[in-house]
Amino acid sequence: MKYPAVLPFSDILPRLSEFDAIIDVRSPSEFAEDHVPGAINLPVLDDDERVRVGTLYKQTSAFEAKKLGAALIAKNIARHIEDGLLGHPQQWKPLVYCWRGGNRSGAMAHILARIGWPVTQLDGGYKEYRRHVNAELATLPVQFDFINVLCGPTGSGKSRLLQVLDQQGAQVIDLEQLAAHRGSVLGGLPEEEQPSQKAFESALWQQLRHFDPALPVFIESESKKVGRLRVPDALMEKMRAAACTDVQLDTAQRVQLLMQDYAHYVADPTGLNVQLALLTQLHGKEKIAHWQQLATAGRMAELVEELLVQHYDPVYRQSIARNFSRYAQATPLVLPDISEHAFEQAARALCAIVGDGKQ
Template structure:
């Protein structure tokens, strides 16, 4: 084969995992928004350089912009060759892409091929990859048999998913992928949610690695996890799937939530801000009472109150309305929120849902 090889993403998908390195040569900001899972970022133009070249193109003209861009690209490619690529052997097999598979990835792949590496460039670049993900997410969920974990807030659905994964079950943890716990108090401090496109890439990447003959465990979710939207086809498939309802004694639910939301104990100001978001539902007087519980350090009482007056009723309405097989769901009682209890529950569920 003549290198650099140029192939469409549709032909590369079956052999994507055979490449030693997937190189995204776009700017760091483009890479941060989304990228092919497993890719590394080796930009041929920095964020600032990309803006500089684009501005020159609009204000002066294509020739001057290309001349500046070529100099910057050459400098940056040299830096990558002298740095992260320096010790790669001759049979190192990289896959390179940029936004549309044109100038930036073309320059990188041409130089790597002239050195002697068997490099392939994605024709159509990230844009082609993104089109493939959109198509797959509309069809792929129908290939799987999902099993949905239901149960009120604090019953341990996310914790059980982690134990299922540890025992080798196929798990799609949407809250983990979204970096959010799925409620008004679910944002994680100092850890922002990914971009919507990155969330969808993560879902696609997991689904493409699953065995369609085995069940996929997932938590009952609404259409949005924080500010991110669950893909429509996946949501529809989940809502039509079989369910198991978890139950955990109320004191253990409170203890579990205090454990998983421990950051609010350290940052009561942020907790107060989040509680204020519930004012339209519960009124200023009740919110003031909850603020007083926070101020007096009565966190267990606050959690129990929130469960009784907010979370449990809303969850019961939502899950009954949205999950078609809830009436035929099995039940799984977890006696406490200890690790052995969840390990045992995971083993039981794996056996039950064959």
């Protein structure tokens, strides 16, 4: 085969794991927004350099912009080779891509091929990859007939149960983990930003494409948005028509679980009070002031229980039956406590129930 080989994503996908490296040569900001799973960023133009070249193109001429771009790209490719690629053997197989047109990836791929590496260039670049992801997110969820939705009010342990199911080898989609958000006004994670919508969808696609449609898939009963991120329509529709498991845990245990999971708010009453203020329209200034006083006084268990009883549980009851058509027939799964043993036992019991076709 002549290198660089320029191939469409449909040809590359079946052997994506065969590449020794997936090299995204776009700028750091483009890469940060989203990239092919497993890719590394070796930009041939950084963000400032892209601006310089683009400005020169608009204000002077394409010729002057290309001269500057060529000089910068050559310098950056040389640095990447010297700093990180010299140790690779001749059989090292990289895949290279850029945004769409192929100029940036073509420059990198040409030089790597001239060195002697069997390099492949993604025809159509990231835009072609993104088109494929969009198409598959509309079709992949339809293939799964055995989706099981974990229902249950806030603090009932659904996320922990998903984690244990995953550890036991079950097929799990943890939307909150992928979205870096727990799905409520208090759901933001400390010191962790949510990914972009595109990165969220890439991570979801990466999971779905490796699942076996003949085996159950476990997922939590989420709303259409997790934080600011939207769950793809096809998956949402499949979830809402799926069999349900009703995870049950008594209120005292739920309070303890939430105080563990939201320890950052327990340690930061001021930050918690900022978030509580967002509920003013629903509960009024007097109620919010009361909850903020509890937080400031360190009476967290009391606050959490009131939030459950007066806010989260009523909201859950209003939405769950309306949005999940098979919730009325949900299989109950009672957790005696929040110990590791309890979740391990519950996960095994749930796999047995679903595997026996009792739902």
